[in-house]
Structures are given as C-alpha cells and as structure tokens.
Amino acid sequence: MDNITNLTVHELVEKLKSNELTSEEITKAYIDRINDKEKDVGAFVTLTTDDAEKKAAEIDKKRNANAQMHKEDTKANVESQANSENPVCNDELSEFAGIPIGIKDNLCTKGVKTTCSSKMLENFVSPYDATVVEKLNKEGIISLGKLNMDEFAMGSSTENSAIKITHNPWDLNRVPGGSSGGSAAAVAGDLVPWALGSDTGGSIREPAAFCGVVGLKPTYGLVSRYGLVAFASSLDQVGPITKDVKDCAMLLNIIAGHDEKDSTSYNVEKKDYTKNLEKGLTGIKIGVPKEFFGEGINIEVKEQLEKAIETYKKLGATVEETTLNVAKASLAAYYIIACAEASSNLGRFDGIRYGYRAKDYTTLKELYVNSRTEGFGNEVKRRIILGTYVLSSGYYDAYYKKAQKVRTYVKNEFNKAFSKYDVLLTPVSPSTAFKIGEKCNNPLEMYLADICTVSINIASVPAISLPCGVDSNGMPVGMQLIGNRFEEEKILNVAYKFEQEIKFRENHKPSFKNK
Amino acid sequence: MAVEDYELIVGLEVHAELSTKTKIFCSCPTEFGAEPNTHICPVCMALPGALPVLNEKVVEYAVKAGLATNCEISKDSKNDRKNYFYPDLPKSYQISQFDKPLCNHGYIEIEDDNGNPKKIRILRIHIEEDAGKLNHNEFGAGTLVDLNRAGVPLIEIVSEPDFRSTGEVDRYLKKLKSILQYIDVSDCKMQEGSFRADVNVSVHKKGEPFGTRTEMKNINSFKSITRLIDYEKERQIYELEHGNTIEQETRRWDDLEGRTFSMRNKEDSQDYRYFPEPDLVAIKLSDEYIENIRKELPEMPESRKERYMNKYGLSEKDSNSITSSKYLSDFFEKAGEIANDYKSVCNWLNSDIARILNEKEMEPEEIPFTAEELAEMVTLINKGTISTSIGKKVLDELFENPKSPSKIIEEKGWVQISDKSAIKEVVLKVLAENAQSVADYKAGKDRALGFLVGQAMKQTKGKANPKMLNEMFIEELKK
Numbered sequence: 002m003d004n005i006t007n008l009t010v011h012e013l014v015e016k017l018k019s020n021e022l023t024s025e026e027i028t029k030a031y032i033d034r035i036n037d038k039e040k041d042v043g044a045f046v047t048l049t050t051d052d053a054e055k056k057a058a059e060i061d062k063k064r065n066a067n068a069q070m071h072k073e074d075t076k077a078n079v080e081s082q083a084n085s086e087n088p089v090c091n092d093e094l095s096e097f098a099g100i101p102i103g104i105k106d107n108l109c110t111k112g113v114k115t116t117c118s119s120k121m122l123e124n125f126v127s128p129y130d131a132t133v134v135e136k137l138n139k140e141g142i143i144s145l146g147k148l149n150m151d152e153f154a155m156g157s158s159t160e161n162s163a164i165k166i167t168h169n170p171w172d173l174n175r176v177p178g179g180s181s182g183g184s185a186a187a188v189a190g191d192l193v194p195w196a197l198g199s200d201t202g203g204s205i206r207e208p209a210a211f212c213g214v215v216g217l218k219p220t221y222g223l224v225s226r227y228g229l230v231a232f233a234s235s236l237d238q239v240g241p242i243t244k245d246v247k248d249c250a251m252l253l254n255i256i257a258g259h260d261e262k263d264s265t266s267y268n269v270e271k272k273d274y275t276k277n278l279e280k281g282l283t284g285i286k287i288g289v290p291k292e293f294f295g296e297g298i299n300i301e302v303k304e305q306l307e308k309a310i311e312t313y314k315k316l317g318a319t320v321e322e323t324t325l326n327v328a329k330a331s332l333a334a335y336y337i338i339a340c341a342e343a344s345s346n347l348g349r350f351d352g353i354r355y356g357y358r359a360k361d362y363t364t365l366k367e368l369y370v371n372s373r374t375e376g377f378g379n380e381v382k383r384r385i386i387l388g389t390y391v392l393s394s395g396y397y398d399a400y401y402k403k404a405q406k407v408r409t410y411v412k413n414e415f416n417k418a419f420s421k422y423d424v425l426l427t428p429v430s431p432s433t434a435f436k437i438g439e440k441c442n443n444p445l446e447m448y449l450a451d452i453c454t455v456s457i458n459i460a461s462v463p464a465i466s467l468p469c470g471v472d473s474n475g476m477p478v479g480m481q482l483i484g485n486r487f488e489e490e491k492i493l494n495v496a497y498k499f500e501q502e503i504k505f506r507e508n509h510k511p512s513f514k515n516k
Numbered sequence: 517m518a519v520e521d522y523e524l525i526v527g528l529e530v531h532a533e534l535s536t537k538t539k540i541f542c543s544c545p546t547e548f549g550a551e552p553n554t555h556i557c558p559v560c561m562a563l564p565g566a567l568p569v570l571n572e573k574v575v576e577y578a579v580k581a582g583l584a585t586n587c588e589i590s591k592d593s594k595n596d597r598k599n600y601f602y603p604d605l606p607k608s609y610q611i612s613q614f615d616k617p618l619c620n621h622g623y624i625e626i627e628d629d630n631g632n633p634k635k636i637r638i639l640r641i642h643i644e645e646d647a648g649k650l651n652h653n654e655f656g657a658g659t660l661v662d663l664n665r666a667g668v669p670l671i672e673i674v675s676e677p678d679f680r681s682t683g684e685v686d687r688y689l690k691k692l693k694s695i696l697q698y699i700d701v702s703d704c705k706m707q708e709g710s711f712r713a714d715v716n717v718s719v720h721k722k723g724e725p726f727g728t729r730t731e732m733k734n735i736n737s738f739k740s741i742t743r744l745i746d747y748e749k750e751r752q753i754y755e756l757e758h759g760n761t762i763e764q765e766t767r768r769w770d771d772l773e774g775r776t777f778s779m780r781n782k783e784d785s786q787d788y789r790y791f792p793e794p795d796l797v798a799i800k801l802s803d804e805y806i807e808n809i810r811k812e813l814p815e816m817p818e819s820r821k822e823r824y825m826n827k828y829g830l831s832e833k834d835s836n837s838i839t840s841s842k843y844l845s846d847f848f849e850k851a852g853e854i855a856n857d858y859k860s861v862c863n864w865l866n867s868d869i870a871r872i873l874n875e876k877e878m879e880p881e882e883i884p885f886t887a888e889e890l891a892e893m894v895t896l897i898n899k900g901t902i903s904t905s906i907g908k909k910v911l912d913e914l915f916e917n918p919k920s921p922s923k924i925i926e927e928k929g930w931v932q933i934s935d936k937s938a939i940k941e942v943v944l945k946v947l948a949e950n951a952q953s954v955a956d957y958k959a960g961k962d963r964a965l966g967f968l969v970g971q972a973m974k975q976t977k978g979k980a981n982p983k984m985l986n987e988m989f990i991e992e993l994k995k
Contacts, residue, residue, distance in 0.1 A: 107565075108565075109563075109564065109565045115564065115565075117564070122564065125564070127558075127563065127564065127565070128558065128563070129558050129563070131565055226565075226567060227565065227566070227567050228565040228566075229565055230564040230565045231564075231565065231795075233794075234794035234795050235794035261569065262567060262569060263567050263569075264567065264568070264569050264570065264795065264796050264797050265794075265795065265796075265797060341791060342791075342794055344599075344789075345597055345599050345608070345609050345789070345791070348599060348601065348607065348608025348609060349562045349564070349606060349607050349608050351601060351603075351608060353603050353606075353661065354561060354562070354606060354661070355563070365603065369601055389789065392599070392789035392790075392791055393787055393789060394787050394789075397789075397790075397791070401791060
C-alpha cells in the first residue's frame with residue numbers, strides 16, 4: 002500500500018470505511034512521520050500525539066462495537082420484527098471519526114496550550130474550545146497538536162513566532178509563508194493530513210502557495226470566529242489547509258455554519274461543498290485582473306499563471322483579461338484597519354488575569370508596560386503602535402475613517418467584477434517562498450508579500466489558493482481563485498477541475514533538503 | 517463682583533444599571549452581592565477568542581427609558597469600543613456607543629426653584645457595559661479584581677447643561693430615578709451603585725458665555741451631588757474673583773472633607789480611541805418594534821397621581837409625595853387595598869413613616885416591613901383593637917423588629933381595653949381617688965374631665981379605649 006501519510010483525507014475515509022485501515026494505524030503512521038520529520042520542519046508548538054493515540058484506539062473500539070451491534074440488530078430484526086424496542090445505534094460515528102488533524106495555535110483548545118506563538122501566552126491553557134474545534138471534536142477528528150504561526154498571526158513567513166522557526170518542506174532554507182506557516186508546512190510535509198489555519202490578509206493562502214498545498218479563506222461570516230484569538234476582528238476568518246481541493250471542501254463542510262456565539266457569523270443555508278466539484282467549466286467566465294500581474298510580480302510566477310490560464314481555456318472556461326484596481330489601496334487600508342483593531346484586541350494581554358506578567362514592577366503602569374514590552378515581539382509592537390496612532394484623536398478621520406471608505410470602494414469594485422465574471426484568477430504572492438531571514442529586517446517588503454491577498458479580506462469575499470506549477474528552484478507557485486460572497490462552491494469547482502487536469506501532487510513532491 | 521452676579525451651570529451624566537437578568541454580552545447573572553468572581557465566563561473575563569453577543573433585553577430596556585424620557589429612538593444604532601487600560605476593565609476597552617446612540621433629544625419636566633415647569637433636555641441615552649470592581653487591601657493581599665460586575669448593562673443618560681440650581685438637579689435626579697423605576701428597567705439602588713452620576717459644573721457671569729467646566733465622576737448619593745455642586749460653585753467663583761482661571765479637569769469629591777480635589781487635567785486626559793465594535797453588528801430597529809414597546813409602557817407617575825386624587829381623594833401634595841417613588845406608590849396601593857383605607861395608609865406613609873425614613877436616612881425601598889403589615893396595623897386601629905397612639909408605637913416596633921402587628925401588640929400587651937366592665941372598674945377607681953377633681957367638674961370646671969381621663973390612661977398604660985373612657989366618665993359623673 003502507498004504510504005498512509007501520503008493519502009488525502011478522502012482516501013483515508015474510504016480506507017476506514019472498507020476496513021483497510023484503522024484509526025490507530027492512521028494515527029500511528031502520522032506519529033511516526035512526525036517523529037521522523039518534525040525536527041527538520043518545526044511545524045508544531047505543542048504535540049498531543051499521546052492523547053491522539055488513545056483517542057484513535059477508543060474510536061476503533063467504538064467502530065468495532067457499532068459494527069457488531071449492527072450485525073446483531075439485523076439479526077434481531079429478522080428474528081422478531083414486531084419488537085419495536087430494538088437497541089438503536091445512537092452513538093453513530095461520523096465518517097471522519099479517527100482522522101487526525103493539526104490546529105493553528107491561535108484556535109482555543111480546552112486543556113491544551115494556546116500560545117499564538119507568543120511569549121505572552123506561552124503557558125496559556127484555554128478553559129474552552131473554539132467553535133471550530135468543538136465541531137472537529139463532534140466529528141471525532143483527532144488533533145495531533147497545535148501548529149506554529151507568526152506571533153498573533155502577524156506576519157507572512159512564520160519568522161515572527163516567539164517559539165520556533167518553521168522550515169518549508171520543499172526547501173528547508175526557505176520560509177513556509179505565514180502566518181499559518183506551521184499549518185501549511187505540516188500538511189505539505191505529511192505531518193498532518195489536513196489542518197486549520199486563519200486568514201486576516203492572506204495568512205492561509207500565502208503559506209498554502211509557498212508550501213504547494215490548498216488553502217481556502219472563506220467568506221467573512223461563513224465560519225465562526227468564537228475561540229479564534231482575535232487579530233483583526235473584521236478581517237479574520239478560519240479556513241482549511243489541505244492536500245487537495247476535495248479535502249478542502251470536506252473540511253469546509255465541517256467548520257462552516259452559523260454560531261450564536263459569533264454575532265458576525267451569517268445564518269446561511271448549509272451546503273455540501275463537495276457536491277459541485279466535478280461540474281464542467283463550460284460557461285464559466287474567469288476574469289484575470291491585469292493589475293495583479295504588474296510590477297513586482299516575479300516573472301516565473303507570471304509564467305506559471307499564464308500556463309494555468311491556457312489550461313482553463315482548454316477546460317472550456319472563458320478567460321478574459323479585466324481590470325480591478327484595488328490591490329495598492331487595499332494594502333494601505335488593510336494595514337490601517339488591521340492594526341487599529343489589533344491595537345484594541347491585544348489590549349487584554351495586560352498581565353492582570355492570565356498570560357505573561359513581568360517580574361519587576363512597582364506601579365500599575367509599570368506592570369502594564371513591562372509585561373507588554375517583554376511579552377510581545379517586535380512585529381506585534383510595531384502594529385500596536387501603528388494601530389494606536391491611526392485611532393488617536395486628530396488622526397482618526399485621516400486614517401481609520403478613510404480606510405473604511407477605501408473598504409467600501411474595494412467592495413464595490415469586486416461587485417462590479419463579479420457582475421461580469423464567476424471567478425477572478427490572480428497570483429497569491431508576488432514570489433515563491435523566500436529564504437529564511439531574507440526579509441526579516443525589512444517590514445515594508447514583508448508587507449508587500451500580502452499585495453495580492455489583502456483585498457480579498459478587505460472585500461470579505463472568499464478565495465482559494467492552490468498550486469499551479471513550480472519555479473526554476475522547484476518551489477511551488479500558487480494560484481488564487483476569488484469568488485463572490487458565499488460562492489465557495491464555485492471557486493472549489495473551478496479549482497478542482499484544474500487540479501484534476503494538472504495533477505500537481507503526482508508530479509511534484511517536497512524534497513526536505515537544504516537547497 | 518458679588519456671588520449673585522454669577523450663574524451656575526450644571527450638566528449630568530447619569531449611569532443606571534439595567535435590571536436585566538443576564539449581562540449585556542454574555543449570559544452570566546447580573547445579581548448583586550455574590551462571592552467575588554462567581555458570575556464570570558470567558559466573555560466577561562475577556563479570555564482570548566471570546567466574543568460578545570448583545571443581549572436584546574438591554575436594547576429593549578434602553579428604548580423604554582428613551583420613550584419614557586421623550587427621546588427619539590434611533591432605528592440605526594451601533595456599538596463602539598472605548599479603549600483604556602485599567603485592571604477592572606478586562607478587555608482593555610469598554611463596549612459603549614459613541615456617535616450613534618440608541619436614544620436622542622429627549623427631556624424630563626421638573627419644577628424650577630419658583631415652582632414653574634421647566635424642561636431639562638436630554639442629549640442622548642446610550643447603552644454600555646459596566647466594569648468590574650477592585651477590592652483594595654482586602655485579605656491583606658494588595659488589590660484584587662472582582663469581575664462579577666463586568667458586563668452588567670448600563671444606560672448613560674446625558675443631559676444638556678440646563679440646570680441652574682442644586683434644587684433643579686435634585687428634582688431632576690429624583691424624577692429620573694422614579695421614571696426608571698416605574699418602567700421597571702433599573703432598581704436604581706444608589707447604595708449598590710446602580711444609579712450614579714458624573715456632574716459637570718461651571719459658573720459664568722450672567723450675559724457672558726459659559727465658563728470652563730470641571731467634572732466630578734461616579735457620585736452615588738443625592739446629598740453628595742448637591743453638596744459638591746455648592747462647593748464647586750463657590751470654589752470656581754472664588755478662583756475667578758481672585759483673577760485665576762478654571763482648568764478643564766476631572767476632580768475628585770471627598771465626601772468626608774466636603775471638598776473637591778484636582779485629579780488629572782486636560783494634558784494627561786485619556787484619548788479613548790473610539791472606533792466601531794467589529795465583533796457586533798449594527799442595531800437596526802423597526803417602527804413596529806419601537807411602537808410595541810411604547811404600547812407596553814406602564815402607568816407613569818403623572819397618571820397615578822391623577823388616579824389617587826380622583827379615586828382615593830388624596831390631596832395633590834400627598835399624591836405627589838407618594839408617586840415620587842415607584843416603590844412607595846406600589847406599597848401604598850397594596851396596603852390601601854388590603855386595609856380598604858387608602859386615606860389612612862397615605863397619612864401613615866406621608867407623616868410618621870416619612871419622618872422616620874428621613875431621620876434614618878433611608879430610601880423607601882429600605883422600609884423593613886411589608887405593605888401587608890402596614891395594612892394590618894391600619895385595620896387594627898380601624899377596628900378599635902389599638903389606639904392611634906399605640907399605632908405609633910407599633911410602627912416604631914415595625915422599623916426595629918418587623919413582624920405581624922397583631923403579634924407585636926399581643927407580645928407587648930398593647931391590646932386596647934374596650935371591655936365595658938373593665939373600663940368601668942378603672943373609672944370608678946379614678947373617681948374614688950380624685951375627689952377634688954370630681955368636685956371641680958361638678959362645679960363646672962370641664963377641664964377636670966381631661967385630668968380624670970388622663971389618670972385612667974396612665975393606670976391602663978394607654979391601653980384603654982379613649983372614646984369609651986370619656987363616655988363612661990361623663991355617665992358616672994352625672995350620677
């Protein structure tokens with residue numbers, strides 16, 4: 002049999018169904034893989050493999066018991082059909098029961114540390130589960146651990162983690178992207194079959210692109226944010242990072258849906274996102290906004306995307322160049338809105354009730370200042386200062402209010418585009434994964450890594466990132482497909498058909514080498 | 517220049533805790549007085565990842581308050597964050613309302629110092645959350661944070677600077693408190709801090725623009741408010757008369773010293789960095805929603821007053837004082853109904869009970885006995901079981917050690933003697949002991965009768981039925 006950890010989740014589900022594999026076998030295979038490769042990748046902040054093994058054994062036991070009961074049920078039914086008090090299996094297991102997962106370390110997990118890769122929360126254990134984590138638990142999905150990220154999700158390379166550096170499995174000298182770098186690297190390195198990430202300005206899509214995996218930023222409000230440690234409340238969304246598009250649709254099925262605990266989550270009809278994957282692309286209109294291919298976009302990235310456009314034409318879609326002049330304005334608005342909200346959201350880390358508290362202080366002010374000075378990293382401080390500044394009296398109108406106007410403008414521009422096109426096709430990032438340390442001392446250049454992704458969060462629309470080829474260094478190139486609000490089904494379909502056509506996973510594998 | 521040349525200008529920001537069962541953004545109970553940190557959850561203690569969900573009752577209560585104070589209700593409102601660091605504020609921001617409050621442009625009508633009607637304009641009413649409480653030095657462990665109160669819903673009622681005297685301020689606060697109690701949105705218990713005010717004071721020479729104001733925050737006693745305004749007015753006039761200027765600042769009121777002290781001035785004033793709360797959606801209200809609340813508003817003091825005058829024959833003055841407090845008014849109606857004697861209940865409430873409350877500095881809510889107990893006492897008097905003077909003693913007892921009045925008079929042996937033979941026995945004894953007075957009475961000195969009755973009362977320790985006593989003496993003296 003093919004290596005277990007190389008299988009997609011939908012393949013694993015089939016093997017569980019047909020009894021070719023047990024949850025324990027799957028979980029153990031992943032634990033072996035982690036033992037082998039984690040030292041090279043550094044994707045995990047916390048491992049919960051011991052607990053995972055126990056859970057897998059329990060689920061196998063339950064699955065066997067259920068199978069047994071089913072058999073007896075059938076027998077009992079045959080023997081006495083009049084008996085209405087037959088024991089019913091109300092402890093039915095979901096098809097995902099016993100499938101492992103990795104969880105970004107900004108999603109609260111009861112009893113397991115949630116650090117946000119920050120010294121501030123280094124020892125913080127949440128007393129409750131995030132809604133999405135609750136949903137995973139309900140399915141019987143087993144967490145292998147918590148995944149590294151840029152501190153408080155601020156960054157594009159996971160180098161801002163206060164815990165460790167995560168390496169890109171395709172080239173260990175390169176970054177995995179960020180902020181969900183641990184999640185993307187773990188999926189790419191087969192350390193987990195799938196993972197949850199979060200995306201505020203590209204934090205799922207950029208690392209997915211850098212690591213050659215699939216990542217989806219859902220429509221704002223499709224997935225509950227309850228228990229996601231807030232970075233920028235009006236932009237944050239939880240989403241899947243997976244090996245392929247079908248897994249992505251399946252994980253979205255599990256996590257999407259209205260939550261009474263999140264007022265900004267929408268009450269939209271529950272959909273099966275796997276249903277339309279196979280649909281043909283004839284009649285689909287794809288717009289290619291030329292502004293996303295301008296200055297600053299690496300030539301090799303452009304080449305791969307041009308090939309992708311040809312593939313789509315071959316698949317029967319109509320592809321047209323169009324205009325959508327939002328990227329630059331969005332990036333400016335993004336850094337104002339995100340920092341403003343972050344400056345307020347991160348105020349609760351004051352050393353009073355939980356989290357890091359400085360050892361030396363004599364006054365209340367010193368307690369605050371010292372705890373926050375010592376507990377936060379540079380990038381977090383930079384954004385808190387920026388956010389505090391743009392909200393200050395006298396500057397609010399010039400920055401925050403103007404950024405909100407830009408936001409309305411960007412939304413309108415997307416609306417216009419979606420009146421003509423089903424999906425929009427762009428690069429995810431101007432470049433492929435860069436070298437560790439390369440952009441550390443240049444925050445502005447690091448911010449430009451988000452140029453193709455932030456407008457999607459600003460407009461609250463969904464977008465998927467999937468690999469479309471590799472550059473001359475063998476590093477994956479990502480393609481972004483953007484849909485209208487709540488049209489995840491459409492972008493998943495368009496992504497799936499492409500994936501089936503180019504078969505990226507079959508042709509390219511991470512090397513785990515220092516190139 | 518003389519003090520009379522200055523005019524006092526006062527504006528008030530009143531914070532009233534709403535009496536919803538649960539907090540404004542989570543389902544923790546709002547109940548006062550629980551063990552520290554027992555009414556808390558991830559939301560109100562601001563754990564990472566927790567999100568607020570607006571309690572719809574809070575909106576309903578605030579709309580009620582707005583309608584009862586003649587406000588326009590905004591159909592498109594929102595929440596904002598007010599950012600500042602303090603250990604009692606777990607999120608480091610208070611969710612409040614900044615530029616789009618729920619209610620705008622209302623008024624409350626009061627009387628000015630000359631008894632003429634005056635409208636005090638209300639600028640706005642907005643909803644917000646209360647902060648936690650800091651317990652200093654308790655348990656000898658520095659300062660401890662209690663978050664039970666964090667997230668208890670408040671409305672802030674902001675008046676225009678329309679007050680020109682402490683009398684106006686006092687009448688406005690009492691009226692506002694009574695309105696909030698009538699519509700049942702706040703218990704306004706000042707001693708528990710559920711009704712408190714920020715007071716803005718300035719003075720200016722008549723005919724000139726308003727002066728610079730100072731602010732005294734979180735004052736939870738009517739008496740302190742009038743005292744601090746008087747003090748602050750005098751202080752500001754003194755400063756101005758001595759060629760100094762008034763700083764715009766927040767001052768601390770020291771109730772013991774009866775003075776205000778400078779706390780912080782404009783230079784280090786907080787920049788709250790208000791911005792729209794991204795975790796909550798806009799508050800959109802329909803006309804229908806607002807009209808339904810309007811229809812369900814309870815009977816207000818004005819209309820109760822009319823009813824008391826027309827139906828129970830109370831004077832306007834009596835009706836006014838009874839309706840000044842919803843608690844008192846409800847108490848009155850209940851006791852009046854049970855005793856079937858509204859007039860007597862009113863007299864007791866407005867004379868003896870009012871006097872005792874005043875002496876003890878108690879609010880009507882703190883009356884230690886029930887309406888049923890007062891009604892029973894009135895009935896005992898009406899039935900002749902006790903006299904009015906015994907009634908006063910029973911009332912004192914009700915304040916000290918409340919229990920059923922019939923039990924009190926039984927235990928104390930205060931039952932009125934209305935037995936004819938017992939009365940006769942006393943009368944004959946007094947007549948025999950006071951031959952001189954009998955002679956005086958027979959000689960036409962009517963006053964002697966009073967003396968004899970007094971003696972009989974003394975011997976029965978006030979328990980003899982005075983009417984019967986009187987009649988019996990006259991009858992016996994005729995013989």
